[in-house]
Amino acid sequence: MTASTVTTAVFPVAGLGTRFLPATKAMPKELMPIIDRPLIQYAVEEAIAAGITKLVFVTGRTKRAIADHFDAAPELERALEEAGKLELAALVRETLPPHVHAVYIRQRAALGLGHAVLCARPAVGAEPFAVLLADEFITPRPGALNPTAALAAAYAGSGRSQILLQDVPASEAHKYGIAVPGPTPSEILGLVEKPAPGEAPSSLASIGRYVLHPEAFDILASLGPGKAGEIQLADAIDALARRGRVGASTLDGRRHDCGSPLGYLGAVIATAARHGDYGADFRGLMAAELAAGGRGG
Ligand code: G1P
Numbered sequence: 001m002t003a004s005t006v007t008t009a010v011f012p013v014a015g016l017g018t019r020f021l022p023a024t025k026a027m028p029k030e031l032m033p034i035i036d037r038p039l040i041q042y043a044v045e046e047a048i049a050a051g052i053t054k055l056v057f058v059t060g061r062t063k064r065a066i067a068d069h070f071d072a073a074p075e076l077e078r079a080l081e082e083a084g085k086l087e088l089a090a091l092v093r094e095t096l097p098p099h100v101h102a103v104y105i106r107q108r109a110a111l112g113l114g115h116a117v118l119c120a121r122p123a124v125g126a127e128p129f130a131v132l133l134a135d136e137f138i139t140p141r142p143g144a145l146n147p148t149a150a151l152a153a154a155y156a157g158s159g160r161s162q163i164l165l166q167d168v169p170a171s172e173a174h175k176y177g178i179a180v181p182g183p184t185p186s187e188i189l190g191l192v193e194k195p196a197p198g199e200a201p202s203s204l205a206s207i208g209r210y211v212l213h214p215e216a217f218d219i220l221a222s223l224g225p226g227k228a229g230e231i232q233l234a235d236a237i238d239a240l241a242r243r244g245r246v247g248a249s250t251l252d253g254r255r256h257d258c259g260s261p262l263g264y265l266g267a268v269i270a271t272a273a274r275h276g277d278y279g280a281d282f283r284g285l286m287a288a289e290l291a292a293g294g295r296g297g
Contacts, residue, residue, distance in 0.1 A: 006152040006211055007054060008123075009047040009130040012116035013040065014060030014107040019260055028063045030134045032264065034271050035278070039258055040066060041095060043134040048100055050149035052130060055102045056123045058116045067104050070096045112230025117212075118220040126214045128155055131233070136208030137267040140253035150249050151211040154186070158247050161216060161240055163188070164209040166251040173197075175257075176205035177234035179248060180241070188248045190241045193227045193234035204248075206234065207255055216240060 017029030024032075030040035044055060057066060073092055080089035096102060103123045107116050117131060130148050140146045145153065151162040165179055165188075173195055180190030180201040192201055210233070219236040226232035240246050256267035272282040 005051070006128050006130055006155060007052055008056060008127055009050075009052040009054070009132055009148070010056045010058060010117055010120040010124065011040065011043060011132055011134060012058045012107075012113055013063055013066055013134065014058055014110065014116055015135075016110070020264075026062060028066050030063075031065055031069060032258070034137065034258075034267050035275065038069065039137060040069070040134045042137060043132045044070070044096075046138070046146045046148050047130060047132055048097065049146055050130070050152050052148070053100050054123075055096075055100060056120045056129075057102060057104050058107050058119050059104055060107050060110070067102070070102050110230075112225075112228070112232055114220050114223060114226075114231035114233040114236055117233055117236075118217060118231070121217045124214070124217075128211060128213055131210040131212060133208030135257065135259040137256045137258045137263075138207075138209070138251065138253060139255075139270070144252040147209040147249070147251065147253070148211070150252070151209060154247050154249055155211040155213075159213070160245050160247045161213045161237065162211045162247045162249060163191070163206050163237060164251055165204040165248050166207045166255060167203050168205040170200065170203060173200035173203065173205065176207070177232075177237070178202060179204040179206065182241075182248075185250065186247050187244075188241050188246050189244075191234045191238040191246075193232045193238075204250075206237070207251060210237070212237075213240075213245065215245070 013028060013030045017024035020029055031038040059066060077089050077092055105119050105123060107119045130152065132148060138147055147164050151164060154162045168176065174197060175194065177191045177193050178195050178200045179188040181204065182189045191206060216236050219239050223231050223235055226235045237246055256270060257263035258267050272278055275282065
């Protein structure tokens, strides 16, 4: 391992998921399933495929089920094995492979994404680290590196923090951190959190994947409240970018923003339509629904 190898990933999972109430009253939004795997598991699998071996979950109240999901479940495994359901037993066991370990830190107050990342500092130390927002559901183009692996490779080659960008329509810019473009597409000069309509510096949105130099922690610790009165991760990245310390990659694949019900439905439909077991039948169901014009009967 070299100083530029990224082996730790931070998952901020303390958010309330208000757009999915009452489904998220007692269940973390990160456990909402895309068919048979919860959102957080897709993000964890992306991180592990990128070489991550330490997962730091920044959690809050009502989020204990996330730790349970990645824990051993001996009674369930035994019951499945005794029933001869060995494949299911393996699926349950493998939510976390043995070489990967998880750390859970509670964010005691909802002070923003930047604050959540700062809460992970004692578990990360002075190492570079990835950050993955699980509600950004990303499927790389077949054959392309997954986004965390792509950002980690760019970090290793440059020693600079890295963010993932995607072109979004002007009408959507107010939902994202928007990049101030640099002299080349692989560099940014700033990041503006949720600009007001007409004030976006570009159409390039930051979409929930980061690999950060540990210097980001010092900046986060010095930040006051930003947009919405919260400590914003985008403000720390903006400060680093102004010093020429942030690189960028463009998404090579598809993305669904599962922070909203419509984005979540898009992720379910896109995954189901391509599913090895259910894909063909699902496409038939969709065709029938479309033919009925979405009406009952
Ligand atoms: C967060 C970040 C924002 C980023 C977005 C990506 O916002 O603050 O910079 O563009 O995630 O999903 P949130 O969607 O949590 O409000």
